[in-house]
Amino acid sequence: MSAVKHETEQPVTPSASGQSPETEAAAVPAPPVRRRAPKRDELLAEAVETARAALAEDAEEGQVGEHLDATADDDRLVTHRFAAHLPGYAGWAWYCTLARAPRSKHVTVCELGIQAHDGALVAPPWVPYAERVNEDERERLAAVAEGRVPGEA
Template sequence: MRHNRRVTATPTREHADEQSPNPVLASVVELARAAAQQEAGDEPVGAHAGILAEDEASVTHLFDAAHPGYDGWRWAVTIATVAPEEPVTVSEVVLLPGPQSLVAPDWVPWGERVRAGDLGVGDLLPTAPDDTRLAPGYLASDDPAVEEVAREVGLGRVRVLSRFGRQDSAKRWEGGEFGPRSDMARSAPANCGTCGFYQQIAGSLGAAFGVCANEIAPADGHVVNVGYGCGAHSEAEVDTGSQVPVAELVYDDSELEIES
């Protein structure tokens, strides 16, 4: 019989507790070990690590594996019999991760693993057709005047930001580095909403967001919340007065009058 070698999930303990293993099959340890050794080749098969009951006519014997790169894994040998008087046969031999094994994390599609800042020069990240951040835009017209108006109001694209997309962006920007709760904003003399360098963006997001146009400011060229602020506010003033208190009366100690 050919024994296939594959990697699969570790059997759960609940699976083993559903029923007691067949006592006849549970006792055939050496047959299972020989099958595991045949599959392991020159690598030694370790100690017997347990038994899992598959059903009334089959069990799985577990053996510690010494295969390089598979620390903590186990050989799982499933043996079965069709009837009490029939011979015991080997169904399959597989290599399984044990409870303490180092295994790869669950697979996550590439598109879901990409995070802000990962996209480099030349990289492409297509958006899904059903991306909830986007909504269908304005249908093209052959009237140049209509197209010009469409571009002015942001409708000359196949898709535009949906309401969810705008809310998602607003939440991310407000809680980011240039939001009203950042350390810089809390120590600023005033907020961006009163700054001459604050350029409000168009659309519904303009009520709360704009772009900083002050090259000295840390947010120059970035989207900022109206409640953000920094020390480069256009109306910031520095107190140039003396910081040393001066007494209202000044005495000249160089001359002393001595009464006779």
């Protein structure tokens, strides 16, 4: 890092609390740690058809398969998963997350989509180009960068 200050750099100014933005961000307390598993909300767990209907609005007919499971993500928050019958998506599952307010019987759809599930074919982990390229390719690229024809001495 250069010690020269560029004209485009802005000085760090304290916030209203008198702290720099970095110090203020560090002072924000972490969310509380959950001490117990979320309680399964039976109203939401039984709302399979509500979840299926929400998915049917985005999916074509026949793409939403059998109900796979319902998972309690938090209190009054449940995610339903359905088999995905889509070409090229073997092992994937549709999901629909439902919630409700305390003491309410009204079920709300929070989000829905498709995700990799058991046995899904997924892309391999990303590897940076510098780690993927072999030595021959490095030499070829160096030759091109120097204006030489690759393979000539």
